[in-house]
Amino acid sequence: MEEIQNFALLKPGAELAPLTVTVTPELNQQFLYAMEDFHPRYIEEGKDRPLAHPGLLLLLSFPSKSPSFYLPTGWASIHSADEVTFLSPARVGSQLLIRWKIVRVWEKRGRQYCETETWIVDDEGHDILSRKVSLTYTMQTE
Helix, strand or coil, rough: CCCCCCCCHCCCCCCCEEEEECCHHHHHHHHHHHHHCHHHHHCCCCCCCEECHHHHHHCCHHHCCCCCCCCCEEEEEEEEEEEEECCCCCEECCEEEEEEEEEEEEEEEEEEEEEEEEEEEEEECCCCCCCCEEEEEECCCC
8 A cells, every 4th residue: 555645745756656446337327417517419329339438537637536645634725726637438347447647736826726637547548638737735724
């Protein structure tokens, strides 16, 4: 098991623990109901399995989904920027491997920022998604 470290203190080159997720029909369907998106491409089986909803891929690829993501009590991450490239569709029934790497940290206007690169690959070796997410942090004040 990887050591849990305060995400706000990680340096460039640090990798978060990867996450493996199977896109079950139930997982995809729960997301579809939450989004009220019932397009047949996400539900019906034709010559191919239904597509995993792209919004579900965005949700799963956020850095806080890593098993090693940790912020101390009273801290919160704030999503400050995002750049996403969808490379191939993910299919219901696929097992996805999601990996994260810290690529840049900086300070701006007195706030610490962190940019994380994210990749999703399916169980057939297809690159599904590439993403850069920038986060900043806040802590509870009394």
